[in-house]
Amino acid sequence: PDFNGANGKVFRYVAPVAGIKQGQYEPVQILVTPKKQQILNLGIDYALSKNTVIKTEVATSNSDVNTFSSKGNGDDRGWAGKFQLNNDKILQAARGLLLNTLLDYEYVQRKFKPLERLRNVEFSRDWGLPFILQPADESIIRMTTSLRDKRNHALTYGFINYNRSDNYKGFQNTLLHIADWKGWQVNNQLIITNFDTGNDKGTFWRPVIDISKQLKQIKNWRLGVKYALEQSEARNKAADTLTPLAFSFDTYTAYLRSDEAKKNRYGITFFTRSDKYPVNKNLVRGDRSLNLNLQTELLANPKRQFFLNTTFRRLKVYNEVVSKQKEDETILGRAEYVMNEWKGLLNGNVLYEVGAGQEQRRDFAYLEVPAGTGQFAWIDYNNDSVQQLNEFELAAFIDQAKFIRVFTPTNEFIKANFITFNYSLNINPRALLAGPDLKGMRKLLSKFNLVTSLQISKKSVAKGSFEFNPFKYGVNDTALVTLNTLLLNTVSYNRFHSKWGFDISNLRNNGKSLLTYGYESRKLNDWLLKGRWNISRTFSLTVNGKKGLNGLFTPQFANRNYQLTVYSIEPFLTFIRGTSLRVVTSYKFDSKKNLPLYGGEKSSSHAVNIESKYNILQSSSLNGKFTFNNISYAFPANTTVSYIMLDGLLPGKNYLWSLGFSKRLLNNLELNFQYDGRKAGTSKTVHIGRAAITALF
Structure with missing residues (x-):
């Protein structure tokens, strides 16, 4: 495209x-035409005797690729049928020797x-057919005979004749x-498998030998x-190539x-694969891979469990002309620990994944929807x-939500190492320190609860070596392809107390993505305080406070760059009368x-909210909300930064209101009416009405 900033591709x-x-x-x-596809299927099973069963099946389909047009409707309907005879014969009852015959x-x-x-x-590979196959009339004749005993020893022979109306004929023998x-x-x-397509003929082999002691x-x-071979x-009959x-x-x-059968299991596997490619009259070896796999599952201790699965692969290329690949070494691994x-004082888990592969550059566009x-x-x-x-x-x-973002792959690839590292830990002293006799420090500790979690997903440009450190590279490092980190720490006091308690949380979220127009990085760092006090059975007080940092940086679009320092406090007073x-x-x-550096814009807002919900006879409810928000902002209001800072509103006095009614119909249907309105600054008033019927399962 000529303009990377355009929504969608630009062509010249x-x-x-x-x-x-x-x-x-x-x-x-x-043009996407309206289509119709119908299937009618009839099957009958009939037992001729205790050991012999006949199965028949007939199906018809009606497929119309364009219901607006009658052209070509003569080939909409097709038929298919199947007949099967299955017989079991006991040869030696003492050994459980059974002969099964299938036609x-x-x-x-x-x-x-x-x-x-x-x-x-x-199916297509087994019969030497192309992956994209044109429809044709097909007939298949199968005959299978199997001999097995009660020790699960089995010997099976099968024969299949497969014919198509496009001159394809094939015969397959299976043992x-x-x-x-x-x-x-x-x-x-x-x-x-031996096959003949008219112009081509050939043979397909698949021997597999698996022996263990x-x-x-x-x-x-x-x-x-x-050992396995395909x-x-x-x-080609004419050229013999x-x-x-x-x-x-x-x-x-x-x-x-x-x-x-053991709860602790271990395994090591080594395998090598060699690929050959067609060159004139011969198959020429192009490459060989050497692979080593290690597996471990430690499940004997229910309090501490460990899982490991890792594979190392080395690819050697013998002929670059036919192989189209390059010599490479890759590793793929996953380890998990649960405790x-x-x-229950300490419980959590750790997950670590590492690997290497091709990372595809992504493009996206916004598509309009209702x-x-x-x-x-x-x-x-x-x-x-x-x-x-x-x-x-x-x-x-909701009335502005008219677009969705659709990601599309491109033909550009980057060799990348990827790492995933997650952990979650919950420290709950109450699991050990409980009871009415607790005093002093033990009682104080029992009221605390700590939850911490970290998620890291990182892809970096491969530089000829493996990457194992999930904490290497910062967001601004050019070696990064994508990065997503989420760190959440929460300390709670009196979490299980019915009267009062508070939580202190720190949320850090960093992200970086490689798109067709360049890099885009985001940063979020919030400190959150939430306190609750149940004054009585009818009144409760909640206070939410936040101090945070919110930033976005993309070199391609300077008007989108910002780094906001945010402060907010919001007390709630709740009144409850029964249900x-x-x-x-x-x-x-x-x-x-x-x-x-990004403009220095400042905003402050004072918002008053009142919200209520009234339940009527347990089958209906009426809810309403009104918000008055007075915003001070002395900068241009038609920018990306202003939209983020003002939460989609405008400087001055902003009014938002909503009214909703829901009614339960029967047992699993709910009728909803919703009205929303807003008056943002000096703009026109917006009214939105919605109605919906919801099925509850």
């Missing part, structure tokens, strides 16, 4: 040369449109073997090896695992009637000052 017209178009896009809009036929018309995916996700004998476990599989000498640990050789659908990879695995000590259903408001700061990215703010009022009436009155003083 390129004139044709000699009648040949030179651009990549056309100014067209895809199956399936037919699906090209015009049949299922509601969900009809085939499994590996499965499962055995468990004296600590040995065997789980083998062999799939061979339980070692009773070392506490029933299990040692095993596994190879599809699709060749491999098609782009051809591929091959094999995996060798060795593992050692502790007894899975509950001293009868009023009240969005989150953002557009304010035309420069009065040019053109939406720019720096003109959208979080809506302060029928609740009245709350409050006064709020709020002072905000912007850093001189």
Whole structure:
């Protein structure tokens, strides 16, 4: 785009040369047509005998991609059917030897449109088909016979014939073997598919050999090896060369695992994978990865539990032409610790994740939606009637919420390391210090409660080494791609006291994001005080105080930068009469000052609120609220900073009011009416009315 600040992408017209178009896009809009899709399904199961069951199923679909048009309606309806015969025969009752035979036929018309995916996700790969497959008439014949005993030893053979109306023909043979004998476990599989598409023919192989032994000498640990291969050789008949659908990879695995019946479990796995790519007539090895995985679960102690899962991967490239990858080393790990000590005095958890990968640059645009259903408001700061990215703010009022923000991926990637670190800790002395006999320091400590939590999510530019320290880099460091940190500490006194108590909290939230137009960082640091006093059964007093810092910085849009120092105090007086009436009155003083570097704006406001709710016969309620807010602000009111500082209002006298009524209908329906109004400064009065019916489940 030519203008990174535009809401959405900006395209430039390129004139044709000699009648040949030179651009990549056309100014067209895809019309989303009204669609209809219906499915009718009928199935019948009939037991011919105790051991033989016949199943039949018939389905029809009616899919109309444009209900406004009758063109092409002749191919809207399609059919599908299935017939299955299943027989169980006991060969030796003492050994539990059972022979199962299955015959199956399936037919699906090209015009049949299922509601969900009809085939499994590996179906196209197993049959040598392209990932994007055009509809065709399909017929499938299956025959499977399985022999198993009561020890879960099993041998299964299956044959499938798959035909399509686009000249595709395929035959698949499957052999499965499962055995468990004296600590040995065997789980083998062999799939061979031969297919012919008319122009191409090929073979698909998938052998899997998995053998393990339980070692009773070392506490029933299990040692095993596994080999797996997937190879599809699709060749063009005329040129006798491999098609782009051809591929091959094999995996060798060795593992050692502790007894899975134990609560404490350990495991180590090493595996290597080699990939081959089609080049003319041959499959050429392009790269190989070496992988080491460690797993631990310590669950024996219910008070202290630990989980660990980490993988180290090294990629070696042998042919850069066919592989399209670069040699690399990556690590991916997750560790978690959970504790509950001293009868709940200390409880919490720690989570740590580390990894490396590709971070995609993100682009976003604001899309208009019906009023009240969005989150953002557009304010035309420069009065040019053109939406720019720096003109959208979080809506302060519901009638302004006309836009949503949609993130879209781009084709730009950055190799990045990522780290997640979370912890939560609750210190509750009351869990140990409880009872009427407490005195002195023990009684004082029992009234305190401490909750602390930290969340860090960080992605930084990879510089050829792994990143393990979640606290490295500040918000302003250019090595950061994204950063989100949230630290919350709360100290409570008399938290469980019915008469009075108070909480002191500190909330710190820092964030940084990499967008297509550059970096954007946010900072929030609030100290909060909340005190409560239940004067009587009908009156209570609550006081909220705040001292904080709120900032935003983005180099691309200087008009959006601010760093506000905030002070506020708000006492509440609440009157309660039973369950029928609740009245709350409050006064709020709020002072905000912007850093001189970003403009030095100042504001102060005095707000008086009264709010009430009246319940009528437990089925209806009436609520109302009125706010008068007098704001002093001697700076331009049509800026990003002013919108944040004034909470969407204007300098001078501001009036806000609302009235709501709700009625419970039957047992699970609720009818709501809501009226909101406001008169901000010298602007016109805004009236908003809403009605809704809500289903309660």
